[in-house]
Amino acid sequence: xxxxxxxxxxxxxxxxxxxxxxxxxxxxxxxxxxxxxxxxxxxxxxxxxxxxxxxxxxxxxxxxxxxxxxxxxxxxxxxxxxxxxxxxxxxxxxxxxxxxxxxxxxxxxxxxxxxxxxxxxxxxxxxxxxxxxxxxxxxxxxxxxxxxxxxxxxxxxxxxxxxxxxxxxxxxxxxxxxxxxxxxxxxxxxxxxxxxxxxxxxxxxxxxxxxxxxxxxxxxxxxxxxxxxxxxxxxxxxxxxxxxxxxxxxxxxxxxxxxxxxxxxxxxxxxxxxxxxxxxxxxxxxxxxxxxxxxxxxxxxxxxxxxxxxxxxxxxxxxxxxxxxxxxxxxxxxxxxxxxxxxxxxxxxxxxxxxxxxxxxxxxxxxxxxxxxxxxxxxxxx
Amino acid sequence: xxxxxxxxxxxxxxxxxxxxxxxxxxxxxxxxxxxxxxxxxxxxxxxxxxxxxxxxxxxxxxxxxxxxxxxxxxxx
Amino acid sequence: xxxxxxxxxxxxxxxxxxxxxxxxxxxxxxxxxxxxxxxxxxxxxxxxxxxxxxxxxxxxxxxxxxxxxxxxxxxxxxxxxxxxxxxxxxxxxxxxxxxxxxxxxxxxxxxxxxxxxxxxxxxxxxxxxxxxxxxxxxxxxxxxxxxxxxxxxxxxxxxxxxxxxxxxx
Numbered sequence: 001x002x003x004x005x006x007x008x009x010x011x012x013x014x015x016x017x018x019x020x021x022x023x024x025x026x027x028x029x030x031x032x033x034x035x036x037x038x039x040x041x042x043x044x045x046x047x048x049x050x051x052x053x054x055x056x057x058x059x060x061x062x063x064x065x066x067x068x069x070x071x072x073x074x075x076x077x078x079x080x081x082x083x084x085x086x087x088x089x090x091x092x093x094x095x096x097x098x099x100x101x102x103x104x105x106x107x108x109x110x111x112x113x114x115x116x117x118x119x120x121x122x123x124x125x126x127x128x129x130x131x132x133x134x135x136x137x138x139x140x141x142x143x144x145x146x147x148x149x150x151x152x153x154x155x156x157x158x159x160x161x162x163x164x165x166x167x168x169x170x171x172x173x174x175x176x177x178x179x180x181x182x183x184x185x186x187x188x189x190x191x192x193x194x195x196x197x198x199x200x201x202x203x204x205x206x207x208x209x210x211x212x213x214x215x216x217x218x219x220x221x222x223x224x225x226x227x228x229x230x231x232x233x234x235x236x237x238x239x240x241x242x243x244x245x246x247x248x249x250x251x252x253x254x255x256x257x258x259x260x261x262x263x264x265x266x267x268x269x270x271x272x273x274x275x276x277x278x279x280x281x282x283x284x285x286x287x288x289x290x291x292x293x294x295x296x297x298x299x300x301x302x303x304x305x306x307x308x309x310x311x312x313x314x315x316x317x318x319x320x321x322x323x324x325x326x327x328x329x330x331x332x333x334x335x336x337x338x339x340x341x342x343x344x345x346x347x348x349x350x351x352x353x354x355x356x357x358x359x360x361x362x363x364x365x366x367x368x369x370x371x372x373x374x375x376x377x378x379x380x381x382x
Numbered sequence: 383x384x385x386x387x388x389x390x391x392x393x394x395x396x397x398x399x400x401x402x403x404x405x406x407x408x409x410x411x412x413x414x415x416x417x418x419x420x421x422x423x424x425x426x427x428x429x430x431x432x433x434x435x436x437x438x439x440x441x442x443x444x445x446x447x448x449x450x451x452x453x454x455x456x457x458x
Numbered sequence: 459x460x461x462x463x464x465x466x467x468x469x470x471x472x473x474x475x476x477x478x479x480x481x482x483x484x485x486x487x488x489x490x491x492x493x494x495x496x497x498x499x500x501x502x503x504x505x506x507x508x509x510x511x512x513x514x515x516x517x518x519x520x521x522x523x524x525x526x527x528x529x530x531x532x533x534x535x536x537x538x539x540x541x542x543x544x545x546x547x548x549x550x551x552x553x554x555x556x557x558x559x560x561x562x563x564x565x566x567x568x569x570x571x572x573x574x575x576x577x578x579x580x581x582x583x584x585x586x587x588x589x590x591x592x593x594x595x596x597x598x599x600x601x602x603x604x605x606x607x608x609x610x611x612x613x614x615x616x617x618x619x620x621x622x623x624x625x626x627x
Contacts, residue, residue: 027606030521037429041437063436065429074608081432128606159586161408195446201424206413211424215446241446245424249416256421264444272444280421288421298443322443334430347430351441369441377429411588412551412580418519 026160028077028126032070033381037345039063041373043089046105050366052096054107058369059089077124079135085116092367094229095319097307104307105367108227116141120148130155130163146173152197163201170194177226191221208248215241224318230308231318239266256280269302270323273359290334292349297327299360306363321365327357332373343379348372480584482603487513487594488582492572495550495558501572503547503598510544510622511594512615515580517550518557523589524565526607531567533612542623543596549574551588595622 043058064084072078090108098104120137132153139146152167172192177185199213219237243262250257260276278292301323303316332349351371355364409417420426439445481488491502503513512530516523530546537544546569550558555573562571574580583592586605593602593615602618604611 027522030525035429037433039433063433065433067429074610159408159411197446203409203414203417206409207416209417209422209424217446239444239446241444243446247422247424249419249422251416256419262444262446264446266443268443270443272442274444280426282421296438296442296444301443322441328442334427345427345430371437371441373437375430375433410577410581411585411590412515412517412577413553414588415517415519415553415557 026126026131026156028075028124029069029071031381032068033379035065035067035377035379037063037065037375037377039065039373039375041349041371044370044372046092046107046367049102050105052098052103052106054093054105054109055090056107057090059087059091061085061087061089072123075126077126079120079122079124081118081120081122081137083116083118086113087116088113092228092319092321092365095307095365095367102366114141116144129157133167135169143176143178144173145176146171148172150195161203164199165201166196166198168194168196173221175222175226180226185226186222186224189222189226191219191223193217193219207251208246210247211243211245213243213245215243217241225320228318228320230310231320232312232316233303233318234268234316237266237268239264254282264298268323270298270300271360272296272298286338288336290336292332292334294330294332295327295357296329297357297359298325299358300325300362300364304363304365306365319365321367321369324365324368325358325360325362326353326355326364326368327359328353329357341381343377345375345377345379347375347377349374480586481582481592481600482584483600485600487511487592487598487600488579490549490572490574490579490582492549492574492579495555495571495573496562501547501570506545506547507598508543508596510542510596510619512544512546512591512619513583513594514546514548514589514591515551515583515585516548516589517552518561519552520588522607524561525609526589526591526611527561527567528565529609529612530615531569533616534569537616537619537623542619544619544623545569547572549579551575551577551580553577593618593622 040060040062042060045056046058048056062085066082068078068080070078093106093108095104096106116139118137118139120135122133122135124131124133130153132151134149134151136149137147148169148171150167150169152165154163154165156163170193173190175189175191176187179185180187195215195217197213197215199211201209201211203209217239219239221235223235223237224233225231241262241264243260246259248257249255256279258276258278258280260274262272262274264270264272264274273296275295276292277294278290281289283289301318304318304320304323306319306324308319309317328351330349330351332347334345334347336343336345349372351373353368353370355368358364416422425431435445487503489503491500493500503511512534514526514530516527518524527548530548534544534546548567548569548571550571550573552558553575555575558571558573580590583590589605589607591604591607592600593604595601601622604615
């Protein structure tokens with residue numbers, strides 16, 4: 001049995017949405033493709049002026065992703081995804097009102113190594129006018145286990161110029177927080193999530209297309225973060241997201257412009273806007289350079305307070321920075337090259353948060369996070 | 383039979399709407415080469431997109447994109 | 459009629475009307491005269507009257523098209539060796555013919571490959587999906603129109619060609 005000092009808390013990321021890429025194509029795959037990606041990202045240390053106790057060093061995370069897409073017979077495509085994630089670092093435990101200066105965040109202690117694995121298998125049947133897919137998956141961490149399943153379908157209309165798609169997925173998660181007895185945490189909780197989406201895609205002309213999607217998700221069960229002292233959240237959450245995507249190819253420049261916008265709302269009181277612009281520039285026949293900018297802004301949850309209010313008793317409260325009002329700006333660059341049947345890619349991204357970037361009023365947590373990410377990818381078709 | 387102004391307006395609006403929806407002239411099957419380019423896909427790099435969604439989800443309150451992704455949802 | 463209903467109908471008609479033209483089984487195969495993709499020569503459909511023809515519209519960006527090319531090449535060579543007067547006329551519709559040429563450099567074929575980047579010929583034939591192929595008999599009539607391509611389709615195509623060869627001269 002592991003022994004841990006009082007401050008050596010495991011603030012694991014809990015189960016995150018599965019690393020399950022959607023594979024969409026009009027026809028079944030004609031060859032097999034293997035893809036691997038290794039990514040490393042580091043969160044900036046918590047600024048000294050906000051730290052009251054604990055470790056300033058936030059998460060360092062390494063993620064390995066692996067995907068196989070292969071035809072099965074003439075009408076099916078099979079996709080398998082798996083990922084392995086290892087993380088270490090400290091995260092905010094609770095926040096108190098500063099008595100001097102701005103020091104209010106109490107972080108968890110010395111870094112602990114955490115691991116997460118996930119798996120997903122999907123089968124897609126291609127028909128004359130569309131396709132149907134089913135998928136099942138599972139994820140596993142030392143304190144969080146989840147299984148999930150989903151079904152989705154798409155149908156083409158109007159000589160394939162218009163596509164309607166929809167799907168449904170369900171997941172059931174079991175939460176067993178570490179060191180439960182030591183820190184008086186809950187043991188053995190459950191949460192389940194149902195999600196449905198509907199989308200319309202339209203080809204506008206030979207160089208451009210547009211897609212609009214609506215996604216509704218409902219979570220029920222234990223939604224509180226057991227690693228955050230005094231955290232108490234409702235036992236149900238409904239979220240709705242409306243996403244729009246535009247793709248346009250510019251012939252003279254041999255580049256494609258991607259514009260994505262998403263509006264989000266939930267019953268915790270959080271609204272958000274996400275804007276994503278990327279430029280896919282072909283260089284010669286085998287290189288592609290993709291700069292990207294993303295802007296994100298969210299409002300705060302109704303029950304968020306920058307400082308924990310331990311007097312509230314049974315009423316909902318959280319000082320989790322992820323429920324506070326803030327904006328984030330990120331810039332990235334990806335470079336890809338193809339050599340015969342191999343593809344190599346490299347990506348760099350810098351993500352910065354600030355309450356001045358926010359569109360919405362509300363309170364910001366001092367613990368909002370910045371990070372830097374690097375990824376290296378390899379692909380092979382045969 | 384005389385054609386009323388109303389009918390003309392209907393036809394004009396409909397033609398306009400049809401043009402808007404199919405872009406003046408519909409894109410024929412053999413004209414879809416550009417749309418088939420990988421850089422014109424809604425999601426040209428599924429591993430990158432999934433990675434980004436996973437990372438942003440762990441730091442932000444929002445989730446949901448173009449499809450219902452697999453489960454194992456986060457704690458926010 | 460309600461405005462909304464008319465608008466929806468027009469939107470669909472706008473997509474379908476141009477495709478009311480075209481050729482199907484039973485029609486005379488529309489004629490064409492196109493340059494070869496890889497050589498400085500012209501070829502016309504009428505040059506091949508009397509042969510059983512497989513007129514195939516393909517492009518480098520269409521995966522099932524690329525699957526069909528070597529398979530149809532093997533079939534064409536096999537049938538010609540058996541003495542059957544059969545030819546494939548593959549019309550490449552890449553708007554940049556270089557893309558079609560690049561594909562054939564990696565996977566050459568022995569049959570006739572033509573180039574139509576402007577797309578007049580597929581429009582004439584009323585092509586609705588890629589690939590689409592037309593099996594034409596010795597008198598120039600379309601006996602079969604085939605959309606899409608799966609590997610096992612080759613058996614069915616071979617059977618139709620042998621049937622025509624049995625009937626014809």
